[in-house]
Amino acid sequence: MAWNTPGSDNSGGDRRSPRRRGGGGLDGVIDSIRGLFGGLGGGGNGILRWVGIVFALWLAFNCFVLVTEQERGVVLRFGQFSRVLQPGPHFKAPWPIERVTKLNATQIKTFSDNVPVLTADENIVFVEINVQYRVSDPKLYLFGTRDGDQMLQQAALSTVREQVGRSTLDTVLGARNALAVSAREQLQKSLAAYRTGLDVTELNLPNARPPEEVKPAFDDVNSAQQDKDRLISEARAYAAQVVPEARGQAARVRTVSQGYRTAAIARAQGDADRFSLLVDQYKAAPEVTRKRLWLETLQQVLADNRKIVGGDSRQLLYVPMPEKGAARPAASASGILAPEALAPAITTIEQQAQESARSGRAPRPAGREEVER
Template identity: 80%
Template sequence: MAWNTPGSDNSGGSDPNGRSPRQRKPNGRGLDALLDPLRNLFGSLGGGAGGGNSILRWIALVFGLWLVFNCFVLVTEQERGVVLRFGQFARVLQPGPHLKAPWPIERVIKVNATQIKTFSDNVPVLTADENIVQVEINVQYRVSDPRRYVFGTRDGDQMLQQAALSTVREQVGRSTLDTVLGARSALAVSARVQLQKSLDAYRTGLVVTELNLPNARPPEEVKPAFDDVNSAQQDKDRLISEARAYAAQVVPEARGQAARVRTVAEGYKTATVARAQGDADRFSLLVDQYKLAPEVTRKRLWLESVQEVLTDNRKIVGGDSRQLIYVPMQNKGGASSGGGTSGLLPESLAPTVTAIEQQQAEQAGRTGRTPRPTGREEVTR
């Protein structure tokens, strides 16, 4: 077909200046001005101006455009490009523009290496003390090695999910129910370390950025029983706290009392030993004095004993054989020996007949003589 250009007819002849249509310069208007360089490039493929030659030109143009776009690859900042050459790994493309061999020689698989993916699940787990608990799992991960992520496993995400469930079941199965309900942070840390080891062993090319066990609760069927257990545990903790507070108050007092009793006992021990030692020394000195003067020592000991006995007893002074006079004396403490009673006792005022007077009366009756005065008769004025 003939090309229609501005300023020329459809006969395909020369212009007034004698130039052919292909020799005319574009005037800068229309689509022909842009396609002229491509026409000159592929004009030699057809060998003429017929219809078949034009189709070949267009096929060559389309192939050239496809070749250009197929060899150019643009990798974004979040992606990494895995280049396969005849299906085999060749290299990894970093972010930016790159060139590669056209398909089917090389092809590129783009992997998002910065996206944080999340996996969450809620699974029942059997603990070490044979209790079932519902554990909530939350795992965050990303791609660390694009080559391993593409070629290491068939589905790295599915592998991570299975490995996460297995790891959590293993860690919870080694712990008791109280640990799972009250100390899940340590379980989450150990589960994260074990999960990363499993992912490296499976060559998944994934790295775990966070693993949490946000919630753990018993099944709904046995939740009331677990609530009772938790209440009992709280009561236990409360009673333990109260007992510790009471112990903190009582133990120092008991220790102080024990120290005081110990001190008193030590003092009593020291005083008793010293008194006994003094008595022993005094007795030794008395023995020595008794050997030197037995009579004097014996009389002195008797007087001291009588003085000690009479000091703690009521004082009775006898006036004669018929009358006893009570004399209130002061004790060591200053109180009277009669319990505060002053004067003479009523019975002490009445005349008392003793056995001596009876004997004297009987003797006088037999002899007819009056009894001899003893010096204790009552004087009458």
């Protein structure tokens, strides 16, 4: 380019066009940023500007704190506890004035161990411990004790040994739920006394076993206990089946007896009323009533006995007349039986008179004559 070309500055200054120096478009933005930082050439003012910007950014990021939903922020002012930050955005004084320590307050921590314990009846048993806990107070967790997790482990072992040491071996092997509940309550009290800031959510004793040297004997005991429980269950099932049946039979017998009592009372009252009516009828007509009673009694007696028809003193004929619904008697081998075998001989009135005359006694009156007399 020539030295004196139109549009150029011969003084050696900025050769840019007036339009470019005007700051239009992207070139204007770049020129503004370049002017803010004092150009690229570097100098005292440029370095100070860069230091100021870096300090401003550091101060902004250092004063802003974001606490998530699972965390809690503990603020220390010159190394001393100041406050606890809840979930959300917060501002604090810059370091080294204030410092924030974040803790996960919702995380469930677990501690498990298997320890030998001596029971109250002087037996050694290996008890498995499972403890679940979380941070409930961040301030106490950080500053209440030196190591809250280690303190919880030692307190859990001590509490379980104490509870198991007060129980017998059968209780430890067969009823550990009650021991776990009491151990959890005691452990929580110990953690509160030690100012650990921890909360026990669950304490279980899932397994308890004897030493390997005596395990066969304990297996036999457990088998016997299982057999005992099985027999008790079977007995209860049998009782549950038999007792209702016995109660039903007792109720049936009771109902039948009550019905029989009612029927007997009603029958007795009916007979008494009938007898009273017969007394009244007998007073009104004694002969007729007596004869009617005799006929009714005779009819009843003859209806229940077998029928015998006699023609004379020597010929008897037995007529079997079974009751309605009764089975016919089986026939004999010959089909015909002698009358003497079927019924006794019946003597007539004339034969009785002749026998009485021979013996010198008066003949016995017949039943009808005795009644009429």
